[in-house]
Amino acid sequence: MTATLGLRPFPFLLALLLLLGGCSALWPGEVDRQTRLASFPTEDLPLESAVTISWSAEMVPFIEAETDRDLAFSLGLVHAHLRGAQLGMLRRLSSGRLSETAGPLTSDIDHALRILDFGRAVDEIWAEMPQETRDWLQAFTHGLNHYQAQQTTPPPEAGLLALSDEPWTPQDLLRIGRMAGTDVNWLAYFALLGARGDPGFMELWQRTLEAGLNGTASFRQNTQTALLSEVLAGESRSGSNTVVVSPERSASGGALLAGDPHLGLFLPNLWLLAGIKSPSYHAVGMMVPGLPFVALGRTPAMAWSGTHMRAAGSDLYDVSGLPEEAFEVEETHIGQRFWFSAKREVRTTPFGPVITDAEMITNGADETLALRWVGHENTDELSAMLRAMRADTPESFREAFAGFGLSPQNMLFADTQGNIGQIMALVLPEREQFPPEDLVLDASDPSTHWQGLLDVRDLPWSLNPPEGFLASANNRPTEDGIKVGYFFSPSERVERLQQILAGQERTSLEDLAALQRDTRSLAAERLAAALLAAIDTLPESSEHEDFLSRLRGWDGDYAAHSPAPVAFELLLYHLLPQINGLGEEAGDDLAEVVNEWNFLVVFLERDLAAMPNAERKAALSRALAAAAEDAEDFETWGDMHRLRASHPLANAPVIGRFFTYGDWPIGGSRETPMKTAHGLTNERHSARYGSQSRFLADMADPDATWAVLFGGQDGWLGSAHFDDQIPLWLEGEYLQLPLTPEGVEAVTVQRQSLEPGR
Missing domain, CATH: 3.60.20.10 (Aminohydrolase, N-terminal nucleophile (Ntn) domain)
Structure with missing residues (x-):
């Protein structure tokens, strides 16, 4: 009991002690x-x-x-x-x-x-x-x-x-x-x-x-x-x-x-x-x-x-x-x-x-x-x-x-x-x-x-x-x-x-x-076309044409200046929980293996087609409305997808802000050649894993x-x-x-x- 009580203020004590002991690191x-x-x-x-x-x-x-x-x-x-x-x-x-x-x-x-x-x-x-x-x-x-x-x-x-x-x-x-x-x-x-x-x-x-x-x-x-x-x-x-x-x-x-x-x-x-x-x-x-x-x-x-x-x-x-x-x-x-x-x-x-x-x-x-x-x-x-x-x-x-x-x-x-x-x-x-x-x-x-x-x-x-x-x-x-x-x-x-x-x-x-x-993601190009084809069958799709126009003709390029990846990722974020029976508000609770890109590539179209027609249309309708609303916050993929330069200490309480050195819009995604991996999200986020270094050699x-x-x-x-x-x-x-x-x-x-x- 005593040990448990003693640990309750520990995060605040830790932050204070880190501040006192880390001045040369903070400044x-x-x-x-x-x-x-x-x-x-x-x-x-x-x-x-x-x-x-x-x-x-x-x-x-x-x-x-x-x-x-x-x-x-x-x-x-x-x-x-x-x-x-x-x-x-x-x-x-x-x-x-x-x-x-x-x-x-x-x-x-x-x-x-x-x-x-x-x-x-x-x-x-x-x-x-x-x-x-x-x-x-x-x-x-x-x-x-x-x-x-x-x-x-x-x-x-x-x-x-x-x-x-x-x-x-x-x-x-x-x-x-x-x-x-x-x-x-x-x-x-x-x-x-x-x-x-x-x-x-x-x-x-x-x-x-x-x-x-x-x-x-x-x-x-x-x-x-x-x-x-x-x-x-x-x-x-x-x-x-x-x-x-x-x-x-x-x-x-x-x-x-x-x-x-x-x-x-x-x-x-x-x-x-x-x-x-x-x-x-x-x-x-x-x-x-x-x-x-x-x-x-x-x-x-x-x-x-x-x-x-x-x-x-x-x-x-x-x-x-x-x-x-x-x-x-x-x-x-x-x-x-x-x-x-x-x-x-x-x-x-x-x-x-x-x-x-x-x-x-x-x-x-x-x-x-x-x-x-x-x-x-x-x-x-x-x-x-x-x-x-x-x-x-x-x-x-x-x-x-x-x-x-x-x-x-x-x-x-x-x-x-x-x-x-x-x-x-x-x-x-x-x-x-x-x-x-x-x-x-x-x-x-x-x-x-x-x-x-x-x-x-x-x-x-x-x-x-x-x-x-x-x-x-x-x-x-x-x-x-x-x-x-x-x-x-x-x-x-x-x-x-x-x-x-x-x-x-x-x-x-x-x-x-x-x-x-x-x-460029070849799988994203294919999935986006499939989602568009399914959404275009909805009677209310014309109400969201400004949003859907972002995706029309998209070749899967997650360029930082492109608006298309925003629409695509937001549709996935709001649609996938419904396909997997987790409800509309699953959000970050979907951060398990079914959130993997591999699962989306292999099963998304298959699972969507397997749903009863009425349920599929209802799920698409809800996802479309929610995604269109979220997209108002992000004009381009780079507005939403960021590259943050930081030390691992950036995740520490209180002092973390001292260890972030820059933040830039960045292109790429989970499986693009320039890998900047991320999860399903409807928020501004930072890539945490990817192409950390590059090497070239010409043997001539x-x-x-x-x-x-x-x-x-x-x-x-x-x-x-x-x-x-x-x-x-x-x-x-x-x-x-x-x-x-x-x-x-x-x-x-x-x-x-x-x-x-x-």
Whole structure:
């Protein structure tokens, strides 16, 4: 009773304490590049030889070292300098330690994260890594710790977030990598579990298998479950588009590649740009903070980018019938800022951790459920990516990904010899029955158990297709044979990419840049025409012709200046609850799997046609009247659909307004090539997930590599390079990432020499 009473004023106390402890974050001073780099350590370093870092005007580093170890160490310095606070929060999140920042309000989230246990396999992975990989990761970790130890001024948000200077370990970094590889299918599983046991669940399950899900299934809003969903979806590499073009279809005569990863649209970006060079490695591209490899990039021989496979790397098991000795119980202590530590239990079984011990995960499921996940197995992504950065043929690139498990990727590549191709970089469980008849499997049935694990060597791949291009967009694979999953994105994004590429006799990098900004939805064009045809049969449709005229002739383009998407989205918002029997005022209560775009694409026309004629006409009539009224508030899609540049702290009470840096009208939608995802709404809203960064490479020229981030390179609040790339992103412009010494020299504005200690 006392503890409950004591927590009632907690949000107000928290806001006050955050205000008192976060002044430097709320009002950070402006810092230019020279001032930021003045604090970068350059002398008396534990190096074998001098290392050179050439910094561009946008603070992109190009690091050149005489040994691989020195490169890894210097890379650790750079990651710590550019993204120290972000790394601290990634460590907290991946370890289930959010309450050390936010206090008791997030203890249930920490309990859920500890049950999911991103670190379960990291000790085994570290122990069995090749020595070469261990040396690389240890040197990178040493660089992080050296920077942290010499840093005299903590990041502005360190006090606000209660970040400490605890030393980094390789296991910390491996755990962050596991979190970045979160299985996006979990969000669908967890959303569906709440309906399991309902009379219509099996129909919902079959519909879900038919429609798939887009990997960011919504939870009900304004709940801790919604926050957990944001953490899992926003931090994981769950989306992306990638295309490759053969030299025969390229304007330059070299193979081309374009990739744009999809992540949470917040600052700092979850990528940073860098160039590296040592005896074994020479690459430019995008790196995840804390992970010492180029995940999306280019070497002198090859370029690559991946899209999430949406592979089924997890299964849920009913373990209610297991004997007591099959459950291993551990007590975990959750440190809570401003409060006492909390004690929770974490139970594990041979089928994985018991996730129903965290009610916020499973929405009140009755059974005792365990989660088996590939991420709890010994897979080695770091060694795979280091091998990939040294690959120089399609065959060696494919072989590099042996043992690569997270996140499962459709990896597309192009090389200087003119080859283009696609591999499946993942570890996939072998199952007797797939897809399953039910969401939850019976642990006592041996036929449901994993029979082994497959990897890239067991899976089909594509090399130099006759079409002269390849495109991937989280879509269902078309290859015959092994089934890899069932919760894929709709095919419209990949179809639009293929449509654009097929219509170009010769494709240039400029064409690929335009493709990355394309805002047309083929499915929306079709659905809008179907809705218009149905509405035109209503006698009162002529009364709303001003509204309906917005949709007539619409080609599905969600351009910011277009009025059509407003009308279309408002019709969906008011119509869908009635089709699903939830009533006219369901509103945000529809934020479950039936709100998914996949369901609309597959079932909207079918369900509308299946309604009795009178009910269908009444539903259309009500939706039309309500949508027409709402549309008076929004002239264009950009008036309604916004792109907000903000730090995750923008969601905090009282202080959140200090962490929003801009708000712009934006085009795009859920499944347009320029993805700016949103839910069903009749209000002004911000896209929260989408095309967070862009990458282009022309293999005809070693310096023709370009990239841009939504945000900037530097995670330091107040830095001139915290959000300076946003204007470039909005205008479709890029930064050059050259490979040659001459190219690097041309973009260098400041050079530092890192000197070894005596």
